[in-house]
Amino acid sequence: MSAGGTGRSGLAIIGGGKIGEALLSGLVRRSGADGIVVCERHPERAAELTARYGVPVLGLAEAAARARVLLLAVKPQDIGTLLALLAGSVDTGHLVVSVAAGVPTATIEAALPAGVPVVRVMPNTPALVDEGMSVLSAGAHADEGHLDEAETLLAAVGRVRRVPETQQDAVTALSGSGPAYFFYLVEAMVDAGILLGLPRDLAVDLIVQTALGSAVMLRDSGEHPVQLREAVTSPGGTTIAAVRELERHGVRAALIAAIEAAHDRSVELGRAARDR
Structure with missing residues (x-):
């Protein structure tokens, strides 16, 4: 040709x-x-x-x-x-x-x-x-x-x-694999709702709409995620009790480590494709 x-x-x-x-x-x-x-x-x-x-x-x-x-x-x-x-x-x-x-x-x-x-x-x-x-x-x-x-x-x-292109492996780890992290989190939250006595369909509806609304707020408000989180976190309230547990269980560190692992795997895949 x-x-x-x-x-x-x-x-x-x-x-x-x-x-x-x-x-x-x-x-x-x-x-x-x-x-x-x-x-x-x-x-x-x-x-x-x-x-x-x-x-x-x-x-x-x-x-x-x-x-x-x-x-x-x-x-x-x-x-x-x-x-x-x-x-x-x-x-x-x-x-x-x-x-x-x-x-x-x-x-x-x-x-x-x-x-x-x-x-x-x-x-x-x-x-x-x-x-x-x-x-x-x-x-x-x-x-x-x-x-x-x-x-x-x-x-x-x-x-x-x-x-x-030097940033593409990081992009792969963050947004390419990113939907899976959100689905994983939603799955856990729905399970928590069921554990607390809610019907599954109601738990799913509550979490999905909350996730959608939160994403739109992040996109449209121009505020930092910390500001938006603090607006929901009243002194001595339910949210700060939940955040304390997330920190105690290392959720932030685990998520960062997971994204780093995805980045490293992206690099490995590129190296393997080059060496074939």
């Missing part, structure tokens, strides 16, 4: 897992299925995505021939195999956008023809409800125009920020 081949437009989402589907669903809701194709190696999953979103499922070579933007939405351990299969079908007229956690742009660039622009993205699963957080970094051959294009793509499913 020659560089800058003609007739290509639109987007190919390569990988139909949770993140691939999250982005696909948001894009289809926002602007329809026109111009979007999917590559998915499992036939049953491919049929499911076609039925659900009305998008065609193509092979890698055909998808690359048709689409200009190639969104790599596979697991880090599968990126090497994918790039080896894709390399012969990609040229500098493409834009490759990778959401493979921990995999540096340099690793992707080294496996593709020289000069192919690559943008690394860390999204998260709230993209399924158009409330995702996606963070972009440019590779060696990606310019501002490529970043703008990737940002427009990801803005369909939530907010977008740009960072130097």
Whole structure:
């Protein structure tokens, strides 16, 4: 395929897992299925995505021939195999956008023809409800125009920020894995409500709405989290008793340690992808 081949437009989402589907669903809701194709190696999953979103499922070579933007939405351990299969079908007229956690742009660039622009993205699963957080970094051959294009793509499913690539492992640990931390906390709070005698559905409703309202307050008030917490914490009251227990059990330190562990794992995944 020659560089800058003609007739290509639109987007190919390569990988139909949770993140691939999250982005696909948001894009289809926002602007329809026109111009979007999917590559998915499992036939049953491919049929499911076609039925659900009305998008065609193509092979890698055909998808690359048709689409200009190639969104790599596979697991880090599968990126090497994918790039080896894709390399012969990609040229500098493409834009490759990778959401493979921990995999540096340099690793992707080294496996593709020289000069192919690559943008690394860390999204998260709230993209399924158009409330995702996606963070972009440019590779060696990606310019501002490529970043703008990737940002427009990801803005369909939530907010977008740009960072130097050196910060991407920290982003992965904080917002990429972040939804799981919140779900874990909500699960514990719901269990506490049940322990205290509330029906499960009521406990879930109370906690979910409280989480939603608290997030909106954080986003819109402009106040520091400490200020917002202190506004709920009356002297000698119920909240300070609860906060004391959280501190006594080391919840703050445990959360920081957990996020550090996620960061370290992201670095390991990138190193493993590079060494394959």
